[in-house]
Amino acid sequence: MKYDVERDFLFQNSQERNMNFEEAFNRIIKFMNLDRSGNFRLMIGTDSQVHDRYTRFITGIVILNEGKGAWACIRKVVIPRKMKMLHERISKETSLTEEIVSMFTEERKNTMIDIVLPNLYRGASFTMEGHLDIGAGNRNKTRVFVEEMVKRIESMGIEPKIKPNSFVASCYANRFTK
Incomplete structure (x- = not known):
């Protein structure tokens, strides 16, 4: 499947509305430049909600400067059918997260690293991080998918987070799925 980055992302x-990825990335860079000695966590995660005639997926991108604020945005994707199978939905959530993670190319990651690099000695x-809306608890239906989805995120070279530490997927993105 071929994407039109300007339309599909x-x-x-x-x-702000209708930001393309380059505009969103530039907002992240602008935010990081406000405090070049910050402790930044770039977190990407997706949640979904099944509705009567469709399933809505929300992917959140959050750049957090620990203790000093955050900048965030979302991407909405609607699949025009009820996705009732949990594995299919969790897999789609992970795929949408992977799509956004892949847009952070080595060049873009280096741009972000270059902001903090001169200030490493200052902390x-x-x-x-890739935030997955799954949990390993015995009562969590998604526990059987944890190993598979975590490996997918790890294979992209970023740190996977599951519940209760995956708040971008389970809290931030979740707010917009309703």
């Missing part, structure tokens, strides 16, 4: 937040840091 539009992001929004409470201040600056940068990490990248």
